[in-house]
Amino acid sequence: MGKVRIDLRVNGSAKTVDTYPMARLLDVLREQIGLTGTKEGCGEGECGACSVLVNGELVNSCLVPVLQVAGCEILTVEGLAENGQLHPMQQAFAETGGAQCGICTPGMILAACVLLKRFPCPTDRQIRDGLAGNLCRCTGYQKIFDAVREAGRAMAGT
Ligand code: FES
Ligand code: FES
Numbered sequence: 001m002g003k004v005r006i007d008l009r010v011n012g013s014a015k016t017v018d019t020y021p022m023a024r025l026l027d028v029l030r031e032q033i034g035l036t037g038t039k040e041g042c043g044e045g046e047c048g049a050c051s052v053l054v055n056g057e058l059v060n061s062c063l064v065p066v067l068q069v070a071g072c073e074i075l076t077v078e079g080l081a082e083n084g085q086l087h088p089m090q091q092a093f094a095e096t097g098g099a100q101c102g103i104c105t106p107g108m109i110l111a112a113c114v115l116l117k118r119f120p121c122p123t124d125r126q127i128r129d130g131l132a133g134n135l136c137r138c139t140g141y142q143k144i145f146d147a148v149r150e151a152g153r154a155m156a157g158t
Pocket of ligand 1: 039040041042044045046048049050051060061062064139154
């Protein structure tokens with residue numbers, strides 16, 4: 001099958017791409033829309049580096065054919081900052097050292113935002129479970145968990 005025209009909504013803006021229907025959402029975001037914050041790790045649905053939100057659900061964009069998300073609301077890490085201000089989760093990752101090489105970080109931050117929506121003040125167990133689909137080779141996870149707790153406190157205003 002040849003290329004088709006697909007309408008997407010990415011970080012609140014309408015985007016139209018001409019692409020193959022089975023193109024990976026990951027590649028369309030990075031190569032056609034220019035949002036390179038979303039990273040590729042394994043390319044097989046195992047590491048979470050490519051995580052984005054589709055209609056509020058965390059998905060591995062390396063596994064999603066772009067046609068499947070036509071018309072859906074897609075949020076990438078670039079969509080988190082507002083008015084030039086980092087999102088509290090981004091800020092917390094930067095301050096606690098939760099980001100090192102940065103490959104896992106965008107996906108980890110989005111997964112952590114989903115986690116805090118469910119559990120605004122998460123236990124260690126809830127953080128571990130909530131981030132279980134996102135792998136990090138650098139940090140040993142402790143600083144990531146610290147960042148999530150810190151962002152939870154900042155977002156709760158405590
Ligand atoms: S690159 Fe998609 S899950 Fe690893
Ligand atoms: S910071 Fe390098 S993989 Fe997590």
